[in-house]
């Protein structure tokens with residue numbers, strides 16, 4: 127005989143959810159109205175409960191598979207259960223002209239719509255049971271690739287191999303998916319694939335039930351879960367109970383209680399009973415009664431059931447279905463005699479929301495009852511109050527774990543800006559906006575930003591955030607990611623950030639790298655500011671990586687942009703070219719043929735007769751036409767002659783490449799490699815160059831420490 131009287135708690139969320147209740151009501155009203163000769167065909171079992179299904183079978187409802195649609199009589203009525211069906215089933219019903227009642231749960235419909243509205247090329251990731259009809263339905267609305275993972279571990283294993291980094295990803299969940307697992311999945315995907323759009327499609331009923339069973343499991347000695355064995359949401363309730371309570375039972379009917387070990391009931395002082403979303407009230411009642419008999423508990427069923435299945439009261443939270451939307455208010459069907467009125471002010475604080483665009487008839491909505499008006503038969507509802515407490519939890523969480531949350535800058539106020547994080551207003555001081563002290567905060571207005579919470583006041587529900595810290599942490603994370611994949615030789619299109627005497631700093635996404643001046647040009651070294659302007663886009667590649675210091679140096683010169691290669695492909699000896707005088711020397715003038723390739727017009731080749739000082743006949747910027755008389759690609763030298771083109775003047779143009787002078791060469795090179803023309807004296811060769819500023823040489827450029 128049992129010594130201790132057990133205390134039994136019935137979960138408040140037990141029994142039919144609003145989706146199932148809606149489907150059952152639709153079916154029952156159809157059964158009441160349908161003439162006897164017509165038959166109702168349900169695609170799959172209406173709910174996962176044998177007792178209920180047997181009862182409607184007796185009333186003439188037949189269960190069929192989707193592929194039996196084609197053999198249905200013309201006057202059949204098809205009933206679509208809460209799980210929904212595939213897009214193809216809708217098409218077949220419409221093509222055959224078969225009438226149907228669509229009891230797809232609004233939560234499931236919402237998931238269909240999300241998937242259907244994704245642009246072509248989007249990869250949809252569904253977390254859920256790939257064999258579940260609801261998942262088949264959601265999958266069928268996708269335009270492109272769909273990946274289905276049962277849990278986070280499977281996603282971690284398979285996802286990297288299934289997608290490429292450029293793919294647009296969307297993550298959604300089966301409506302009854304496990305909440306803890308869903309949170310893990312979101313964390314994983316946010317970390318690795320930051321551009322993923324996440325839609326939380328888990329229904330609030332599932333959320334509430336799972337949370338309630340979790341807390342009951344922790345304080346009871348036994349949890350009894352009542353529901354169909356094929357019911358996905360009931361199975362999840364049982365799994366949570368089994369993981370968190372020493373004893374958990376999963377039964378479909380009260381009869382199965384006798385199969386359990388009597389020891390469990392004898393020792394349990396506290397027992398909780400919960401039931402899946404498709405468990406009828408009558409079965410829960412039966413289980414309660416049997417439990418009382420077994421445990422000798424003194425229970426008032428009426429009281430307990432009243433607690434669980436009560437009608438609406440002020441302050442109660444409830445899920446309804448949107449029945450109409452206007453710019454000023456939304457009407458909500460709560461499944462009771464009262465019409466729910468949800469005014470704009472009780473939806474959001476944000477004045478820029480278009481209700482007709484953001485809310486749709488048929489969608490589920492969570493609200494709290496504020497005030498009943500029995501005369502008018504209405505109840506004033508609020509969504510904002512639920513959202514505010516839910517959204518404040520997000521702020522608290524972000525303050526605790528330092529995560530970044532997203533919001534929109536809505537107001538510029540004295541000393542900073544206000545960022546709306548859903549319904550919570552977060553103050554960001556000017557010093558934390560990332561805008562320089564003398565900058566204009568107005569540029570932030572309307573922008574979507576990431577913020578870190580740096581201060582929180584729970585009592586006053588006030589939070590202070592930092593856009594700067596969030597940007598810094600994004601940059602840090604991106605930098606780390608960059609260095610895990612960066613390789614020498616990897617190419618990027620970068621943006622010139624700043625220019626110095628010794629090179630250009632180029633931004634390639636999360637990092638800046640320096641291109642040394644010697645890497646910027648092939649010919650004579652030129653100051654970087656002559657080559658590029660800040661903001662220019664240039665092609666660069668990684669020359670060196672210092673992973674420890676997270677630094678890179680970049681290269682710019684490549685074979686493709688080697689001007690000597692371009693020159694070689696385009697020109698040959700005896701070609702006539704237009705060139706621009708870019709430098710005047712005592713021994714001749716350098717003329718640019720193409721950017722990076724200058725040819726020397728020796729004093730003897732400038733005019734019909736040798737010229738003593740080139741500056742006496744030419745000046746910088748002059749355009750000249752000359753003949754290529756020699757090319758030495760190895761030494762990067764080209765010789766030009768204007769004289770060769772002058773009519774009636776004979777000359778010796780048989781200059782060998784050895785006679786040519788590199789555009790990089792200074793006079794000593796000429797002395798070594800080219801015969802000195804009669805006119806150029808040693809004194810002239812060593813004379814200072816008046817017209818030109820001293821050319822920039824490699825030696826003159828000291829590479830800064832990295």
Ligand code: SF4
Nearest residue numbers: 143145231233301329
């Ligand atoms: S999605 Fe939620 S509300 Fe809809 S039928 Fe399933 S459990 Fe019920």
